[in-house]
Amino acid sequence: MHERHPVTLVVRDDLRRSRLTVFFRLLLFIPHAIWLTLWSIAVIVGAVAGWIAALALGRLPGSLHRFFSAYIRYTVHLAAYLTLAANPYPEFTGSVVSYPVDVELPGPVAQSRWRILFRLVLAIPATMISVSLGGWIPGGYASTSTKGTSTGVNGNASGLGFAAALLGWFASVFTGRMPRGLRDAGAYSAGYRAQVLAYLLLVTPRYPDADPTELLDELDRPPLHPVRIVGDSTDLRRSRVTVLFRLPLAIPHVVWLGLWTVLAVPTVVIQWLVTLVIGRPIRKLHAFLARYVRYSFVVYAFLFLVANPFPGFTGKAGQYPLDLVLPPPGRQKRLKTAFRGLLAIPAWIFGGALGSVLTVAAILSWFASLAKGSAPEGLRNLSAYAVRYGGQVNAYVFLITDAYPHASPLEGADPVVEPTAEAAEPLAA
Numbered sequence: 001m002h003e004r005h006p007v008t009l010v011v012r013d014d015l016r017r018s019r020l021t022v023f024f025r026l027l028l029f030i031p032h033a034i035w036l037t038l039w040s041i042a043v044i045v046g047a048v049a050g051w052i053a054a055l056a057l058g059r060l061p062g063s064l065h066r067f068f069s070a071y072i073r074y075t076v077h078l079a080a081y082l083t084l085a086a087n088p089y090p091e092f093t094g095s096v097v098s099y100p101v102d103v104e105l106p107g108p109v110a111q112s113r114w115r116i117l118f119r120l121v122l123a124i125p126a127t128m129i130s131v132s133l134g135g136w137i138p139g140g141y142a143s144t145s146t147k148g149t150s151t152g153v154n155g156n157a158s159g160l161g162f163a164a165a166l167l168g169w170f171a172s173v174f175t176g177r178m179p180r181g182l183r184d185a186g187a188y189s190a191g192y193r194a195q196v197l198a199y200l201l202l203v204t205p206r207y208p209d210a211d212p213t214e215l216l217d218e219l220d221r222p223p224l225h226p227v228r229i230v231g232d233s234t235d236l237r238r239s240r241v242t243v244l245f246r247l248p249l250a251i252p253h254v255v256w257l258g259l260w261t262v263l264a265v266p267t268v269v270i271q272w273l274v275t276l277v278i279g280r281p282i283r284k285l286h287a288f289l290a291r292y293v294r295y296s297f298v299v300y301a302f303l304f305l306v307a308n309p310f311p312g313f314t315g316k317a318g319q320y321p322l323d324l325v326l327p328p329p330g331r332q333k334r335l336k337t338a339f340r341g342l343l344a345i346p347a348w349i350f351g352g353a354l355g356s357v358l359t360v361a362a363i364l365s366w367f368a369s370l371a372k373g374s375a376p377e378g379l380r381n382l383s384a385y386a387v388r389y390g391g392q393v394n395a396y397v398f399l400i401t402d403a404y405p406h407a408s409p410l411e412g413a414d415p416v417v418e419p420t421a422e423a424a425e426p427l428a429a
Contacts, residue, residue, distance in 0.1 A: 009191030085186030134161025181407030212409030221413030291315030
């Protein structure tokens, strides 16, 4: 386990939301947008002065460190408020307050002058990830879009934080609560952007860590989803040859996946009609579609450098080091089955946003793997989150399960089973 990042995300949110403030969130944001722009101008000027001073002193002056820290903390509060990861109206000062989504920052430390000199260049990869996560930059909120297909982890959507806010807005207005998965995704986006800003502004010499499990380490795990990843999470080795030629090597799989899709689509239509009538899928069709969903997951894992070996073409369980667990056929609610296509639209939107993150992470992992022969752990875990969610979306759409995809970057935990009185008695004795 590597050392914990000094820029630490703290989440104390209870998921409750005021429908009134959620409905008018963009209007309420306007005063903060004006203040953020003015503050950002001062930060840009201060960053130039801080860079020069840090080159001379080998550390950021204490006054600028406090100024930048308040700014970073303010952007976290504001990003959490705007993306509905938090409910209270944030203060304008960036002071150390008990805000539901907050960040802890380190004090001034000595830094390498060479790293200070090339800080802007070194920060480019992290900035690319930050923009794909929602585009919070000094001076405003920007978003990116990535066009692609409408299945799996591809699609048309803006940054992850924006997608979480859009979907969370509808959920919060109707239910008065923010879905846990969307809250976690919004908080993760805000926390990673805080690490990027802290690195850019010389608040810390530690490079941003894209690993969602590290950034959200303080949060309880969500319930275990029936569709999840299993495999060796510690093997980061990558063959430079297969990495270099990853796209050509993936062509046979892309062709085979396309042909398989031609069969899977009419199959799922038949499965849909049967499930509507009898309330459960046909076992043999379920097995065929499960192999298709698992195979598509493996293809994405290989193509986007989440795993290293060249995969097989069968989609059989247990044949790839990074595998997708799928549930056996069981009863499914007819109402959910009837409107499965409409119900899947929010998941497609969120999956599209994750697709843009996955593309950027794969490009950066490609360069890193060629240089080092191993994938960066943070990027690999971020990519695994994206392909896992894509697998959950496909499993939902293709009627493998009626459990809705879970948007949290955290993998689910097994439920805690309380011991019965009979089981507890021998222990007491």
